[in-house]
Amino acid sequence: MSKRLKPGKPRRHNPHIPQHIDQTRLPARVYFDHRGRGNWYVLYCDVAGKQKRQNIANIHTTLSELHRIMEERKGITRDTLRFVLGRFHESAQYKMLALKTRSDYDYCRDLVVEMPTRLGKPLGDVPLRHFKPALIQRLIDRIAGEGTPSKANHILRYLRRVFRWGINRGYCDTNPAQGVEAAKERQQRRLPDIDTMMTLVDFARERGKRVRGEKGACAPYLWIVMELAYLCRLRGIEIITLTDANATTQGILTNRRKGSRDNIVRWDTRLRAAWNAATQRRADIWRVKSRTAPSHPEERTLIVAADGEELRKSSLDTAWQRMIKLAIEEGVIPRELRFGLHDLKRRGITDTTGTRHDKQDASGHRSAAMLDVYDLSVPLVDSSGTERP
Structure with a gap:
């Protein structure tokens, strides 16, 4: 079993770090070596417990790319539905919603990310490039076909909202839920005598x-x-x-x-x-x-x-x-x-x-x-x- 590194000290300002990088927002355990052409690197311990260094990016790498690299090293895949939904639920826009709306969105997220697919993986782990209007339509039709058209429409509205949020913040390029037909719900117009x-x-x-x-x-x-x-x-x-x-x-x-x-x-x-x-x-x-x-x-x-x-x-x-x-x-x-x-x-x-x-x-x-x-x-x-x- 590899030896874990001790928590690092608070990061001090490094004058050698490129000006286009906001040092206060750097990922944890990422360091910059200004010698030579300049490289970003990480430290890790091998199976023998010896500390090693690995270069991960050059001097021209952006802050967002550094975050992506570190997330991939941790096993976090940015191009999946699960990742985008997670970012939305951490956002300020989500936190400003009413309590009942947040509860409804949490319910929809839990249903969507764990929904089984023919690919042998839950829907939340499917890459975003696979999401097309036809896929979303099949999803809505399937849920409505189970006798729950209201639940299907809740999920459709939720996905439209999240994909629109993701487009505006660079997480995805299209909104595959836009234009998808809503399920037909039974109108309950009860009139008490x-x-x-x-x-x-x-x-x-x-x-x-x-x-x-x-x-x-x-x-x-x-x-x-x-x-x-x-x-x-x-x-x-x-x-x-x-x-x-x-x-x-x-x-x-x-x-x-x-x-x-x-x-x-x-x-x-x-x-x-x-x-x-x-x-x-x-x-x-x-x-x-x-x-x-x-x-x-x-x-x-x-x-x-x-x-x-x-x-x-x-x-x-x-x-x-x-x-x-x-x-x-x-x-x-x-x-x-x-x-x-x-x-x-x-x-x-x-x-x-x-x-x-x-x-x-x-x-x-x-x-x-x-x-x-x-x-x-x-x-x-x-x-x-x-x-x-």
């Missing part, structure tokens, strides 16, 4: 009164979130980011995402009751936790977690799924009538009275096509005939 919705609201309100941790208890804010989602036609993320600044004298000023227009939902008895319940719950939590309310309205989040901090979207999703599972197990709603929190927005838009223009104003959608995704009402029209004389 009014009785089921109100039954679940009452269930969430009653179970929210139980002590946290008690059997059958639910998050106490769920019934409020359900009411706001239906009455204001809001997404879950739009509800948990509401603050006191969204409460106006006329009603609730929405904070819609995905390009939708904001509007003010007028106060009524039901909407005011939900809002007041949320502010009272928040005040009780802050009092118990000895927290001082922020002075600026936009800093006072309406829905807070049990510790008084802002509620995370992932926490809301978990609480919702736990409540739905509990309601089904106890026979409150049948399994076939289960629905998602987002479906309450669809129910709210469908129940909005007035013309299509009125519904579009209420939903905030900028196009009639988007309204069609949410408005599942059936127009009532007159017949085309006239009465016979």
Whole structure:
């Protein structure tokens, strides 16, 4: 067994190193010999434990080439998919993404790099030169053919993002995922009926009164979130980011995402009751936790977690799924009538009275096509005939 070298001392500035090299970014254990024509070299120990020297590059070698040489010596291959994915997940662009997005990207990376291929090696070890649109299309079609079109499209979007990132930073030359056809997903446009919705609201309100941790208890804010989602036609993320600044004298000023227009939902008895319940719950939590309310309205989040901090979207999703599972197990709603929190927005838009223009104003959608995704009402029209004389 070869003898390992001891860790080296911090690198000192070497005036003989070429000016085009940033000495602070040199790979570890790479040295420069200025004698003669100048050479970069490394030191290693042979099987007998004797220190040896090996020249690895000349004076004209760039910093990036030095890094590549050292990575190859360590067995790291730069031209594989695994290498590019690894660099992306170490990048500042990845670290600035939302926690949920990073979690989704981590899931996609783990699936892709270990996926078996006919070459006898996992997909992550396949050289980048082999990646063509046809290969990516076969990959997406295969995953979709397993009955998981949504997973296939998640992976496709992920690969498009990574290859674009790699092109901009010199890791790859093309984006083989660009132009690949997405898998066709089944559209689930569930519309909960009014009785089921109100039954679940009452269930969430009653179970929210139980002590946290008690059997059958639910998050106490769920019934409020359900009411706001239906009455204001809001997404879950739009509800948990509401603050006191969204409460106006006329009603609730929405904070819609995905390009939708904001509007003010007028106060009524039901909407005011939900809002007041949320502010009272928040005040009780802050009092118990000895927290001082922020002075600026936009800093006072309406829905807070049990510790008084802002509620995370992932926490809301978990609480919702736990409540739905509990309601089904106890026979409150049948399994076939289960629905998602987002479906309450669809129910709210469908129940909005007035013309299509009125519904579009209420939903905030900028196009009639988007309204069609949410408005599942059936127009009532007159017949085309006239009465016979």
